[in-house]
Every structure is written in structure tokens, then in C-alpha cells.
Amino acid sequence: MRYVYILFFLSLITFNTFAQSGQYTSNDKQAIKHFVAANHLMDDRLFDEAIAELGKAVSADNKFIEAHIQLADLYRRKRDYAAAIDHYRKAIAINPDFNRAVYLKLGEVEVTEAQYEQAKQHLQKYLTFANITLQNMAYAQKLIADCDFAIVAVKNPVAFKPLNLGKGVNSADDEYMPVATADESTLIFTRKINNNEDFYKSEKKDDKWQPATYLSDNINTPNYNEGAQSISQDGHYLFFTGCNRPDGRGKCDIYIAQRRGNGWGKPVGINPPVNTGAWESQPSISADGRTLYFVSNKAGGIGGYDIWKTTLTDKGWTEPENLGPGINTPYDEQSPFIHPDDNTLYFCSNGWPGLGNKDLFVSRLDAAGKWQKPENLGYPINSSGDENGLTLTAHGDYAFFSSNKLQGSGGFDIYTFEMPPKARPKLVTYVKGKVVDAKTKQPIEADVEIIELERNRIVYQDYSGEDDGGFLATLTSGKNYGLNISKTGYLFYSENFSLIGQVPKSPFIINVELSPIEVGKKVVLRNIFFDTNKYDLKTESKAELAKLIQFMNDNAAVKIEISGHTDNMGNDDLNKVLSENRAKEVYNYLVAAKVAASRLIYKGFGETQPIADNNTESGRQLNRRTEFKIIAQ
Incomplete structure (x- = not known):
């Protein structure tokens, strides 16, 4: 929307110049009087009064082009887009070549009103004028790309049946930014009461969301806004945005709170280089809890607001990395949500081709770890208005979002809908x-x-x-x-x-x-792997072997027996030999890792000690195993 206001204030300068020069397209003294009065009112930011004066101006002379354009600019500022379009078109009808900027402004508003065919015509007309700035040329071309995409998207809608989450979650106040734990048992969201944003939570019981409760006095504050949150998949950590807090480094910063029992600990702001004097907000944490995606307008970005990421190491969070031109554009990208598959990113953008303003997009990592070209989620999930704040269930078949356009309980309500199959994550x-x-x-x-x-x-x-x-x-x-x-x-x-x-x-x-740890106790090593009828350790066994080595190092007095076991398929003697060789292979691995041989013995039991039914494949799979038993401590 910043282009709206840039063009709006440029128009004020233009018409103040007209007022000073006394050159108008109207000779009607009354019309000019009202127009000049409107300009003085705009100087004092009395825009409603200025609209009234301009209305009188065009009533006195309906061919007064400057008054029509000024009215359109003011209506656009008030987001009365239908009235703005009407007056821009009237100005063009009077003189198509009076002011080239009218075509760019009209095209922009027509996109906002989903009048894509008309918008494309007016934007193409704008590009025929000479000496337009490179910035405005790029913006007009971006809007034309929106029109081309939207015209096709509207003719090919995706399935979209939003369902209100009900009175347990939604109220007469605004509810938005919903996130759920992986098991979908808890939903945390923002509720805005008397212009103050706080977190609430709702628990799901019998497939129904229960009445929401205030999240925590440790996190919510009476004087500052909390919002734009991300919860770890287990519900133990909450990443959120806090603005204008005394301990903040910028206008908005990212904080972390840890759940303790049934409550939450005090939140802590993330240290630099993540939080800076710039605007950091809208965090989304990966499933492994080690990669944090967020939005910032910090220096070094591509557009106004970009999506960045930082990784948690033993030394703290790394220097944030911009996701680059595969995700970010010269415009704004916000509301990132990294799905628990750690491979699929949802976000909103007004830079990639869409239906106007901010649309929702999805991008996926390829095999080389590069983000693929974002895909628009389609119409009517996206519209000519602003869409943002989308999150998904861990399973990926349903999404949560908020809207004030669907006749809910009041203001913004939270809804869910089934994701189109092609837009789903892994x-x-x-x-x-x-x-x-x-x-x-x-x-x-x-x-x-x-x-x-x-x-x-x-x-x-x-x-x-x-x-x-x-x-x-x-x-x-x-x-x-x-x-x-x-x-x-x-x-x-x-x-x-x-x-x-x-x-x-x-x-x-x-x-x-x-x-x-007691003598006689056993552990089944379920992540020790061998190929069929072989005893060479597979590489996938390394993690389990490392855990066993660590256990032996941490418990220096412990001695163990490593045992191999098979199912009942095949020759009994061969099974015994195979099981012993497998146990010996684990023994050798531990000795090579400097675990004292005197603390280890190995045995092969073949099929003689089953722990499950050998008449089923699942049972036989359990019987094919490696164990260790405590024999001394």
C-alpha cells in the first residue's frame, strides 16, 4: 500500500502547484473557489472536509478535471475504491491525455476492486507515455502481471470451503494469527480487545474447540502488544513478536517463552544479530527447533519487508540470512510459516503475480536446498484484498486463517479449510x-x-x-x-x-x-541394521552405536552382553551362526571405539529367544534384533 500513499502525496504537490499558478481546466469561479478551499483543507489534513468542497466543485463544473482527480485520490485514501474509480474515469473521459499518472493510479485501484480487464487496459495505456520513471514503469508492469494471473485464476477456481472454528475460539472481538500443536490438541491465537493484543489458547475435546482462555500473565502484558506467534510442535516453546517493550532493541522484536508445567516462563528477547534496531517480527520455527524464519525491514534486504532465517548453534543464533530473490521481491513478503516437513514454506507477498495486494504463496525446497519459484494458492483462497497469516496442520490437509469478510462472530474470526492437494506439504x-x-x-x-x-x-x-x-x-x-x-x-x-x-x-x-541400570536388564537396539543374511553393519546403525558407546562411557563400571537374534525362517544352525556374527560385529565396533573388551561379551541365540509371534511378518521382524544385557555394574 505504500505506493498508494506515494502517488497520493505526489498528487497533492501537483494540484497545489496548479492552485498557485491559477491554471485550471475550469473557468467557473465557484468551482475554482471550492477547489482552492479543498487544497487548503488538505494542507491541514482535513480530508473529509476537502472531499465535501471538491464535491461542490464538480457540482458547479462537471468538466473540472483537477477536481475529479483530487476527489479520486482522496477517496482512494479513504479506501472508497468504487468512488475513486468513478472520478478517475470521469477525468479520463473529459481529456484522455490530461495526466498520465491517472492511468497508473486508476489501474492500481481497479486491481484492488478485481476489475482486472479494465485495469490492464489502463496500465498498458500508462506505459505508452514517454519519460515515465523506471520505478513507476516497473510498478505498472507488476500490476499488469497481476491482471494476467488473476484473469486466468478467476476462471479456474480452487476448492475453498472455509469453516468457522466456533464460539469457543471466536468472539465479538478480533481473533487472528492461529497456530496449532502437531497433534492439533491446542490452538494459540491473538485476540485484540480495546486495541490491546494478547494470546489466548483453546483445547480440542471431542473434535470441538473449547472456550478459549488467557494464555499467561508472564507473556501477555496490559500495556504492550503481543502477536504473530509460532509454537514448537510439542507446544513447549512459544516464539512471538513483542512491540515497544522496555527491553526491546527496535520497534518490534522476537521473544521466546518456555512452557513450565501448566504455565509459561518469562519471555526472553533473542539477542543480536537476530533482534536489531530494525523491525523484526512474525517468527516461524522449524520442526527441529533449530531454524527460525522471520520478517524484517533491516538493511541488506531486497524489498521493504523480507523473509530471513537464522540457525541455532552451540554459540547461539547465527547471523540472519536473507532467503534471496527466490522468495523475496522488491515489494513486501511477510507472514512466513515453515511447515513441520521443514521443506514447504507458506507466506504472503504483494510482489509475486497475484490477484492484488497481498496473496498467499507456497514454495518448496528442491534437492539442492534451493527454494523453488513460489506458487499462488489460487482463487478464491486469494482475492483482490489482503490475505496473510496462514498456518497448516502438521498433517498438511487443513489450514487455519483469519478473515473479516465471512460473516463471523464479529471483526476478524478464525477459520479452517481443506488445502487443495497441489498446495499441500509433504x-x-x-x-x-x-x-x-x-x-x-x-x-x-x-x-x-x-x-x-x-x-x-x-x-x-x-x-x-x-x-x-x-x-x-x-x-x-x-x-x-x-x-x-x-x-x-x-x-x-x-x-x-x-x-x-x-x-x-x-x-x-x-x-x-x-x-x-540393574544386572539382568535388557535393551533392544532397534536401530542396528544388517542386510538380509549378512552381518556387515549398515551406515544407518551409526547413530544407535554412538548412543551405546556414550552409555558405556557414562557408566564406566557397567559390563554388557551383546546378543544377536533371528526369526525362525531358514536353517537353525545357520541362523545361530548369523546371529553370533552380528553380535560380534557390534562388539568389534565398540572395541574400535575404545570401549574396553573386558567390559563386553557377545553371543548368538539364533531363533531360540523370540519376543513375538514368528507366524507373522511383523512378529518375525521384531524377533530379528540385536540386544544388550547388563551383566555387571
Whole structure:
């Protein structure tokens, strides 16, 4: 919208010059009197009174071009676009070549009113004039691109059936910027009451959103606005925007708050180089909690507002990196939302071809880690108005957004709709678990780590909740994951989630009982892998082996027996030999990693110690395993 105001104030200068020179297209003294009076009122920013005077001017002389254009500029400022279009067109009808800028301004307003065919004609006419500035030429060409896209998009609408989230979430006040946890059990959003923005949350019960409650006195403030938030997939961390706070570095800064029990701790502003004296806002955190996307107008960008990213390291957040011209344009890009697949980015822009003003777009990372050309989500998800603040469920089939155009409870309400299939992210599921002491059954705060095994890359690392032992992490389809849960004084827990070649039909819900380190206790190493009938360790086993080495180093008095097991398929003697060779391979790996051989023994049991039914493939898969057992401590 900044171009609207640039052109508006340029028009004030133009017509003040006319007023001083006394040269008008009208000779009617009364019309000129009202026009001059209107200019004085505009000098004092009394725009409504100026409109009244200009109305009298065109009533006195309907051929008064300057008065029509000035009226159109003022109506555009008031966002009465229909009236603005009417007066611009009247000025052109009187003299098509009187003022070339009228065509650019008219075309811009016609785009806002979804009058794309007319807008394109007027913008093309504007480009025929000589000596127009490069900036205005680029802007006219950008608006023509909008028209070309919109004309086709309107003729090819996508499915769009928004559903109001109901009175549990929406009220007579404004509600917007919704974000949900990965399991869709909690929704956090902004509510604006008496011009003050605060966070509220709603819990889903029996597939219905419950009455929203005030989030936290530790986060919300009575004197400052909080908004534009992003919640980690497990709901433990909230990234949000705080503006004009005493501890801020700029007008708006990004803060982090951590959930503690049923409440939230005090938020902390992110240190430089993320927060600066510029405007930093609209954070979106990746699923692994290590990459933060946000919006800033800081120096070094491409447009007015750009999307940037920063990565969390052992030394803190890195120097922010602009996402570059694959995402950002010379105009504005805002409201980033990185989906839990860590591969799909949704955002709004008024720079990429759209239906006018800000539209919603999606971009995906290619195999080389480069953002692909953004795709417009289409009509009627996008319109000639402003669309922003879109977030998706972890599964990716539904989106949340806010609107004041759909006859909701009042002002902006929050809605959901089914995403068009081509705009969806990669399929994502989640693992949700609870960690308890195997003896006492009391919750445990344990280290939870999920590793993408093929690349040996940590995709999730956090602690289970101290109060409830809970954790939650998202898993993208097409990959093989290893889960490790550990705590000092306990045996670690190992699990595997293979999503290669299959679509996850439901999330993984697990209850984990960690056993204290005691002689006789066993751990199944579910992420030790061998090819069929072979005993060479596969590279995907490295993460699990590293965890076992760490366990041995942390518990120097412990001695273990490494055992190999097979299913009942094939020759019994060959199975025993195979299982022993596999156990020996793990033994050799640990010895090579400087774990004392005196602390290790290995055995092969073949098919003699099944833990599941060998009559099913799933059972046989469980029986093909590597274990270790505590034999001394």
C-alpha cells in the first residue's frame, strides 16, 4: 500500500502547484473557489472536509478535471475504491491525455476492486507515455502481471470451503494469527480487545474447540502488544513478536517463552544479530527447533519487508540470512510459516503475480536446498484484498486463517479449510509419548532425540516434560527415523519409525518405561541394521552405536552382553551362526571405539529367544534384533 500513499502525496504537490499558478481546466469561479478551499483543507489534513468542497466543485463544473482527480485520490485514501474509480474515469473521459499518472493510479485501484480487464487496459495505456520513471514503469508492469494471473485464476477456481472454528475460539472481538500443536490438541491465537493484543489458547475435546482462555500473565502484558506467534510442535516453546517493550532493541522484536508445567516462563528477547534496531517480527520455527524464519525491514534486504532465517548453534543464533530473490521481491513478503516437513514454506507477498495486494504463496525446497519459484494458492483462497497469516496442520490437509469478510462472530474470526492437494506439504505424522520410571511409574524428564538415520542428522532434540513426562515430535514421510530416550542412571530406550515407501495412516503413540541400570536388564537396539543374511553393519546403525558407546562411557563400571537374534525362517544352525556374527560385529565396533573388551561379551541365540509371534511378518521382524544385557555394574 505504500505506493498508494506515494502517488497520493505526489498528487497533492501537483494540484497545489496548479492552485498557485491559477491554471485550471475550469473557468467557473465557484468551482475554482471550492477547489482552492479543498487544497487548503488538505494542507491541514482535513480530508473529509476537502472531499465535501471538491464535491461542490464538480457540482458547479462537471468538466473540472483537477477536481475529479483530487476527489479520486482522496477517496482512494479513504479506501472508497468504487468512488475513486468513478472520478478517475470521469477525468479520463473529459481529456484522455490530461495526466498520465491517472492511468497508473486508476489501474492500481481497479486491481484492488478485481476489475482486472479494465485495469490492464489502463496500465498498458500508462506505459505508452514517454519519460515515465523506471520505478513507476516497473510498478505498472507488476500490476499488469497481476491482471494476467488473476484473469486466468478467476476462471479456474480452487476448492475453498472455509469453516468457522466456533464460539469457543471466536468472539465479538478480533481473533487472528492461529497456530496449532502437531497433534492439533491446542490452538494459540491473538485476540485484540480495546486495541490491546494478547494470546489466548483453546483445547480440542471431542473434535470441538473449547472456550478459549488467557494464555499467561508472564507473556501477555496490559500495556504492550503481543502477536504473530509460532509454537514448537510439542507446544513447549512459544516464539512471538513483542512491540515497544522496555527491553526491546527496535520497534518490534522476537521473544521466546518456555512452557513450565501448566504455565509459561518469562519471555526472553533473542539477542543480536537476530533482534536489531530494525523491525523484526512474525517468527516461524522449524520442526527441529533449530531454524527460525522471520520478517524484517533491516538493511541488506531486497524489498521493504523480507523473509530471513537464522540457525541455532552451540554459540547461539547465527547471523540472519536473507532467503534471496527466490522468495523475496522488491515489494513486501511477510507472514512466513515453515511447515513441520521443514521443506514447504507458506507466506504472503504483494510482489509475486497475484490477484492484488497481498496473496498467499507456497514454495518448496528442491534437492539442492534451493527454494523453488513460489506458487499462488489460487482463487478464491486469494482475492483482490489482503490475505496473510496462514498456518497448516502438521498433517498438511487443513489450514487455519483469519478473515473479516465471512460473516463471523464479529471483526476478524478464525477459520479452517481443506488445502487443495497441489498446495499441500509433504505428508507428516508425529510420535507422541510419555516417559515414566519403570518401577515407580512416575513421569521422568529425559533426553529425547530423533535422528534421520540415512543422513545421521538430528531432527528433534528436547526433554520430556518434567510434570507429565510428555514429548511430541513430527516425522516426515519417506524417511527412516531412530528414537533414543536417555537419562542418567537409567538404561536408554530405542525405537525405530520407518516411513520409507508408506503413507503414515495414524500417529505413533508410545509409553516408555525407563528401567534403572540393574544386572539382568535388557535393551533392544532397534536401530542396528544388517542386510538380509549378512552381518556387515549398515551406515544407518551409526547413530544407535554412538548412543551405546556414550552409555558405556557414562557408566564406566557397567559390563554388557551383546546378543544377536533371528526369526525362525531358514536353517537353525545357520541362523545361530548369523546371529553370533552380528553380535560380534557390534562388539568389534565398540572395541574400535575404545570401549574396553573386558567390559563386553557377545553371543548368538539364533531363533531360540523370540519376543513375538514368528507366524507373522511383523512378529518375525521384531524377533530379528540385536540386544544388550547388563551383566555387571
